[in-house]
Amino acid sequence: MNQEGDVEAEVERAIRLAFGQGAQILDSHLTPFPLDEVSSRVEGLRALRGHDRYSLLDTTRWVDFGVLNRISPRAAWHFAPSFMLMTLRHEREHEYVELMDLFRFTDDLRSQMEERPSSPTHLREMLMTHLRRMPLEEATSLQPGGPLKLDWYCRVLSFYSPQECKAVAAFLRWLCRRWPDDEGLGLMLEAYWSQWTEPDSA
Numbered sequence: 568m569n570q571e572g573d574v575e576a577e578v579e580r581a582i583r584l585a586f587g588q589g590a591q592i593l594d595s596h597l598t599p600f601p602l603d604e605v606s607s608r609v610e611g612l613r614a615l616r617g618h619d620r621y622s623l624l625d626t627t628r629w630v631d632f633g634v635l636n637r638i639s640p641r642a643a644w645h646f647a648p649s650f651m652l653m654t655l656r657h658e659r660e661h662e663y664v665e666l667m668d669l670f671r672f673t674d675d676l677r678s679q680m681e682e683r684p685s686s687p688t689h690l691r692e693m694l695m696t697h698l699r700r701m702p703l704e705e706a707t708s709l710q711p712g713g714p715l716k717l718d719w720y721c722r723v724l725s726f727y728s729p730q731e732c733k734a735v736a737a738f739l740r741w742l743c744r745r746w747p748d749d750e751g752l753g754l755m756l757e758a759y760w761s762q763w764t765e766p767d768s769a
Contacts, residue, residue: 575655578737585734586648589620597642612637615646623649628657632665636710640719643669644726651738658745668715669723670739671751672758675714687758694759697721724759732763 594616600608602616611634614627623630623646630650635643647669654663672690677683684690698721710719727735739756746752 574741578741579652579655581734581737582648582651583621585728585730586620589645589648591617591619591622592642592645596645597638599639608637610637615642618646618649620645620648621652624652628653629661629663630666632668635666635668635715636713640722641726643719643723647727647735651735654742655738658742664746664749667742667752670735670755670760671749672755673715673751676717676720679717684758687754690754690758691762694721694724698725729763732760736760736763 592615594602597615598609598612600606602609602613611631614630615623615634615638618626630653638646650663650666650669653661654667657663680693682693684693697717701718701721710716736756739752739760743749743753743756
C-alpha cells in the first residue's frame with residue numbers, strides 16, 4: 568500500500584472506531600414522512616431505509632446530496648460515517664462536494680448568520696449560541712427542502728461526541744488536501760471539528 572493508501576486506511580479505522588456499528592435506522596428517525604407513500608418529500612430516501620451505519624456501503628457508492636434536504640438531523644449523524652467512507656474510497660470517481668455540505672460552512676449557512684464570523688473561534692461561538700436558543704420542536708424538525716438551514720445544521724452538530732468529532736477532523740484534513748481551495752471546508756474544520764483534536768504527545 569502506498570503512503571496515501573496508508574493515510575486513507577488510518578482515517579477509515581479512526582471513523583469506524585469512533586462511531587461504532589450503530590443499529591438499523593428506524594423510519595421515524597430517518598424522516599417524519601411515510602416512506603411507503605409516493606411523495607417528493609421522501610424521494611431518494613428508500614435507499615437509506617433500514618440501514619445500519621455501514622451496510623449502506625455494501626449497496627451504493629454515491630448518494631445524491633438532495634438527501635440532506637430530506638433526512639432528519641439524527642439520520643444525518645447516523646449516516647455521516649458512510650458518507651465519509653464513500654468519499655474516502657470513491658472521491659476520484661464521483662462528485663461529493665454537495666454531500667459534504669454536512670461538514671462544510673456553506674455560503675447558504677453564512678447568509679443565515681446574524682453577522683459575519685470574524686474568526687473560526689467566533690464562528691464556533693455563534694453556532695453554539697444559535698443551537699442553545701433553538702426551541703426543541705424547531706431544532707428537531709425536518710428541513711423541508713432547498714438550501715441547508717442553520718437550525719438543521721446546528722442540530723446535527725449536537726449529536727456528535729468529542730471522539731466522533733475527532734474522527735471527522737481526521738477525515739476533513741484528508742479531504743482538505745484533496746480540495747485545498749474549499750474555504751468552507753477549511754473554515755469549519757478549524758472552527759468546530761478540530762477543537763476536539765488533542766495535540767500529539769511529545
